[in-house]
Amino acid sequence: MSNPARPRTVATTGPIGTAAVLDDRRIAAAALASLDGMYPRTLRRLWETWNDPLDVTAAIMSGRAASVLAGGRRDHERLIRGWRSTLDLAVAEARLRARNTHVYVAGTDEFPFESELEQGPVVLFGEGARADALHRPRVGIVGTRAATPHGIDDARELGAALASAGVTVVSGLAIGIDAAAHHGALEASGTAIGVLGTGLDVVYPRRHGRLHQQVREHGLLISEYRLGTGPHPARFPLRNRIIAALSDILVVVEATQTGGALITAGDAARYGRAVCAYPGSRRNPSARGTNELLREGTHIVVDPDDVLLLLGITSGSRRFPGGPDAEPVTPEERAVLRALGGEPATVDEITARTGLAPGPAAVATAALVRSGRIRRAHGLLWPT
Amino acid sequence: MLATVASSTLLGVDGHRVDVEVHVSGGLPGYTVVGLPDAAGRESRERVRAALLSSGMAWPLKRITVNLSPATVRKSGAGLELAIALGLLVSESELPEDCVAGVGVLGELGLDGTIRPVPGTLILADALFRDGVETVIVPPVNAHEAALVRGLVVRSAPDIASLRACLKGEEPWPDLDPPAPPLVSLDAEPMDLAEVRGLTTARLALEISAAGGHHLLLTGPPGCGKTMLARRLQTILPPLDPDEALEVTRIASVCDGEPPHELASARPFRAPHHTSTTPALVGGGAGRPRPGEVSRAHRGVLFLDELGEFPPIALNALRQPLEEGAVRIARQGASLTFPASVLLIACTNPCPCGRVAVDCRCSEAQKARYARRLSAPLLDRFDLRQRITGPAASDRAGEDSATVAARVAEAVARQRHRFRASPWRWNREIPAGMMEHYAAMSPDGLDAWMLVVEDGMLTGRGAGRVRRVARTVADLANSPVVEGEHIILAASLRQDVS
Numbered sequence: 014m015s016n017p018a019r020p021r022t023v024a025t026t027g028p029i030g031t032a033a034v035l036d037d038r039r040i041a042a043a044a045l046a047s048l049d050g051m052y053p054r055t056l057r058r059l060w061e062t063w064n065d066p067l068d069v070t071a072a073i074m075s076g077r078a079a080s081v082l083a084g085g086r087r088d089h090e091r092l093i094r095g096w097r098s099t100l101d102l103a104v105a106e107a108r109l110r111a112r113n114t115h116v117y118v119a120g121t122d123e124f125p126f127e128s129e130l131e132q133g134p135v136v137l138f139g140e141g142a143r144a145d146a147l148h149r150p151r152v153g154i155v156g157t158r159a160a161t162p163h164g165i166d167d168a169r170e171l172g173a174a175l176a177s178a179g180v181t182v183v184s185g186l187a188i189g190i191d192a193a194a195h196h197g198a199l200e201a202s203g204t205a206i207g208v209l210g211t212g213l214d215v216v217y218p219r220r221h222g223r224l225h226q227q228v229r230e231h232g233l234l235i236s237e238y239r240l241g242t243g244p245h246p247a248r249f250p251l252r253n254r255i256i257a258a259l260s261d262i263l264v265v266v267e268a269t270q271t272g273g274a275l276i277t278a279g280d281a282a283r284y285g286r287a288v289c290a291y292p293g294s295r296r297n298p299s300a301r302g303t304n305e306l307l308r309e310g311t312h313i314v315v316d317p318d319d320v321l322l323l324l325g326i327t328s329g330s331r332r333f334p335g336g337p338d339a340e341p342v343t344p345e346e347r348a349v350l351r352a353l354g355g356e357p358a359t360v361d362e363i364t365a366r367t368g369l370a371p372g373p374a375a376v377a378t379a380a381l382v383r384s385g386r387i388r389r390a391h392g393l394l395w396p397t
Numbered sequence: 398m399l400a401t402v403a404s405s406t407l408l409g410v411d412g413h414r415v416d417v418e419v420h421v422s423g424g425l426p427g428y429t430v431v432g433l434p435d436a437a438g439r440e441s442r443e444r445v446r447a448a449l450l451s452s453g454m455a456w457p458l459k460r461i462t463v464n465l466s467p468a469t470v471r472k473s474g475a476g477l478e479l480a481i482a483l484g485l486l487v488s489e490s491e492l493p494e495d496c497v498a499g500v501g502v503l504g505e506l507g508l509d510g511t512i513r514p515v516p517g518t519l520i521l522a523d524a525l526f527r528d529g530v531e532t533v534i535v536p537p538v539n540a541h542e543a544a545l546v547r548g549l550v551v552r553s554a555p556d557i558a559s560l561r562a563c564l565k566g567e568e569p570w571p572d573l574d575p576p577a578p579p580l581v582s583l584d585a586e587p588m589d590l591a592e593v594r595g596l597t598t599a600r601l602a603l604e605i606s607a608a609g610g611h612h613l614l615l616t617g618p619p620g621c622g623k624t625m626l627a628r629r630l631q632t633i634l635p636p637l638d639p640d641e642a643l644e645v646t647r648i649a650s651v652c653d654g655e656p657p658h659e660l661a662s663a664r665p666f667r668a669p670h671h672t673s674t675t676p677a678l679v680g681g682g683a684g685r686p687r688p689g690e691v692s693r694a695h696r697g698v699l700f701l702d703e704l705g706e707f708p709p710i711a712l713n714a715l716r717q718p719l720e721e722g723a724v725r726i727a728r729q730g731a732s733l734t735f736p737a738s739v740l741l742i743a744c745t746n747p748c749p750c751g752r753v754a755v756d757c758r759c760s761e762a763q764k765a766r767y768a769r770r771l772s773a774p775l776l777d778r779f780d781l782r783q784r785i786t787g788p789a790a791s792d793r794a795g796e797d798s799a800t801v802a803a804r805v806a807e808a809v810a811r812q813r814h815r816f817r818a819s820p821w822r823w824n825r826e827i828p829a830g831m832m833e834h835y836a837a838m839s840p841d842g843l844d845a846w847m848l849v850v851e852d853g854m855l856t857g858r859g860a861g862r863v864r865r866v867a868r869t870v871a872d873l874a875n876s877p878v879v880e881g882e883h884i885i886l887a888a889s890l891r892q893d894v895s
Contacts, residue, residue: 159757188761218761359786360889361597371601372870372882375889376845383848392616392747392784392892 028113029229030142035109037102039116042066044105045073046136047239048096053134053251055082060135066118073100108240114213115139123147126258130284133258134237140213141233146181146204150324153183153260153281155253155274156190156267157299161357162388162395164267164299167291168193169200171264174317176203178326183208183259185252186221186228190266190274195224198232205232206259210252212242235259250276257281262323264314265290268302275302278311287323289314294356345369345377350386350396357393398422400487400494403501403530404480405521406472409686409726409733410651412517412524416466417477417502419484424460430481432465435685437475444475444506445482452510452558457489471731473685476515479504479534482557483564496564500552501525501533503543510557514538519650519657522546534560540573541658542650545643590629590801595792596622602781602890604801607633608808609869610823611862612719612741612778614704617785623744624702626785630742631666631698632798635809641696644736648688648695665697671706679714680735681726691718692735704745705770712775715741719778722826738822741778745771780825780862781890808872824868829861836868838879845881849888863887 045056045066059069062081072078073096082089109116119128119135125147128135139147152175154168172182172194182198184191186207198205207228211217213236216225228234237255238248253273257263257280265288268274281288289312293300307313314320345367352358352366364374378394381387388395400419405412428442441463446456463481465472480502486492503521505513515521518539523546525533532550535543540553552570554560562568593600599615599622606613607630615623637645645661669678669690676682680689691699701707718724722738748759748767759767776782812824815835821827827835838846850860864879866887871879 158761220761359598361595361599361786364597371598372874372886375886376882379848379885379889389892392786 028111029140030113030144033109033113033115033144035106035116038066038118038121040102040106040109041070042118042136043109043114043116043138044100044102045069046138046237047105047108048099050092050095053237054132057132057135058082060119064120066136070100070102073097112140112214112240115144130258132254134255137235137237137255138213138239139233139235141229143204143232146206146233149179149181149204150326151181151183151206151259151261152320152324153256153263153277154190154194155184155256155263155265155277157269157272157274157302158187158189159269159299160189160193160267161297161299162390164190164291164293165193166397168266169197171266171314171317171320172197172205173201173203175320176201176205178321179203180321180324180326181206181232183256185210185249185256186225188218188221192221192224194266195228199227202231207232207234208252208256208259209234209236209238210248211244212236212238212240214240215243217244249273253277254280257284257286260286262287262289262320264320265303265306265311267291267293267297267299268306269299270301270305272302275306278306287312289320289323291315296356342380343377345373346381349374349377349381353387353394353396355396357395359393363394398488398490400484400497402480402484402487402497403499403525403528404477404503405501405524406470406476407474407517407520407651407685408470408731410517410520410648410688410692410735411733412520412522413470414524414528415470415472415477417480417484418464418466419481419488420462420464421457421485421488422460422462426458426460428461428463430463430465432468433471434465435471435473438465438472438477441475441478441481444508445478445485447508448506448510448557449482449485451508452556452561454486454491454558454561455489457485461485474515475505476503476521478506479512479557482506486561492561492564499531501530503533503539504536506557512536512554512556512560514656516656517651518542519545520647522549522551523647537573539656542656544573545646545657545660588629588632589798590632591794591797593622593626593629594794596626596785597795598890599626599783599785600795602783603630604633604805605866605869605873605890606630606740606742606781607635608805608873609780609812609866610740610825611780611866611869612825613743613781613783614776614779615742615744615783615785616747617744619746621785623785627700627702627742627744629798630700630740631664633802633805634664634698634740635802635806637661637664637696645696648692648736651688652693665694666700667694667697668700668702671701671703673707673711675708675711675714678711679718680724686726686728686733688735689724691715691737691739692724694739695736696738697740699739699741701741701743704743705767709770709772713772716775716778743779747784777859779891780866782892783890784892804873807875808869811872811875824865824872827865827868832861832864836864836879838884839881841881842867842879842884845884849884859891863891866890
């Protein structure tokens, strides 16, 4: 790549999946999307004039493209000059073959969504063992990175429920809700699509190296950026519009009032996708965004089946009955669960509400943690 | 003519007897000090000469050689000057030889002949006493301090002229000055645990910490009461026993500041600022190695507020002293040991913004960077780790310090009885090999223990610490064996801070 500052997060991965179909249009589209300074918006602008990658290529080589760019890019002449000297279909083809990268071109049958979406992408790169993930019903699961343990549980449960019903789970491989949704889908041996805000060979965030690899091996990674593109704050909101576009239904599990998940929900609404949200406690700042969505009339999800029903799929029986198997054993344990009342609380609050001495309270809490009824996180106790 | 006067010098926080030999002979007038004096010792010539001259005595125009024996021990400070001066007077026959026989002499001289205080007089006098010296002559300011050594006869005179008169028997020894009234410290604002509202679990952790000497880490958002609670630890600690009081006073005697007039009555509470350097914290430093904060807190509390802001190097240097209860400092020619048996209590924020759980708006990278400041081995030293969340409306005032201190004192008394035939004092110090002996568990306790270990609630090293804390919980509950409830309570008080 010509990108001088390669990010530290490049994953070294070889070709994967069934051989990608490559024809001249796909190769031309990939070559265009890999040009220096070719932003998604720029490419879309050229596309709207010539409507075909081969024609766009010709327009660049002949210099006609300059007039189209003149409105939006002040440096258009320099750009075109640079593109004419670097546009090389043979190099683009070799690069695609080396990693077996799929190219999805707007206007063709295999492009996963409508080509005419407002500011939608026109070229997408894809890598992964399950290119067929695009042919199934697709549900996007998004949410805040500052997820509570409850939010993580909900996203994981929903991801697993959808995946085992044959639905592809779409998310963004981010920390928090995104990762939990992917994990849920993978644990249920389902398919997942991870939409990246970086090149397909870049792992971000770094700690998700393993998840990145798993989605690649059991699903599909999608990006509109050329290989080697590093993380940049501006690219993640743009990535969100692809998640929205890819999703037949978008579910927001937990969202803060200012987070990127609300941007995704807005994109999905603009694109005419159904949006659903989980309700949360009014005391939970990580649920303020979702509660706001619900107030505005978004579909409410209180059970994974609600999403399946919206897709027109019934799960037959409830495979995810909430609630643990056995009843609490001791009166102290019952008292602690009652004192929690479904919401997180500190140990001090528990002892104050139950009136238990510290010793018995600790014994009851430890037993509840052991049986999986409550969990410790962030210095609080969370009922599951 | 030769004269020998006994004195002593400081090596760390130990005294070392030094015999000051003064030899005056004919020859070219001159003054030489041999025997590893430091710069202050070499300067003694000017002070001794001026002091003698201004006190109406003669400076012999002869060849004077002063030998500080043993020659291999490095001598520090000016505390040997009075001994040199007396040695000169004896060798010039200004004083009879027998009036300094068996007498230890400590003191620095002013140019006008006054006898000035010497740091560490308690330790120096004690070293002389242990070496068979029964009488010491010390500076008036240090007289009460030296008198803390039981059995030692302490003499003192304000200047060298009156000292000579007393030694010759021309004047009676002056009475010791009454001790100066203790300074009122600004730190000594009255505090009581009753002022802390809520924080039930953290208060419990504080009580267990005081009762078993367990290191305590409080994590929580700014303003949640961590520091307020931590400062009140000193109000519930058990009183010093006489041996401990002597140890505390000895260290206070070496350190700069007002010399102690009586045995320490309260456990020290040291709260160094987070900009403190490593030598300031653990001891050492250029020139005479001095005890650091961790030694000045010996038998008391070392309080590190904003633990995450301390330089990691300084914190890691604290690990070994915390484990061994002593700081070892190797110097060319000498290896020093400073006692440092402290109860460490520390406060820190969970992340740079310090807000609770879901309100936190720090990036993952920021949190990771902040967490890295506290190394896992250091966190492991904390037997008790409490996460404090914000105050709640339902918070009520808790028990007062006297009530808690009474329970702590009882638990401590049980430990003292248990450890009566061993070198340990606190449950914190029970060695891994003696756990079965000192922290025996009931069958119920063993079950709980297995559960706690299997649950992965702790690491292997953490497991031993939980058991020691459980022993303290049992002591507070007056239980001869450790029950399951004690184990589980102890484990739940050692939370992950992240």
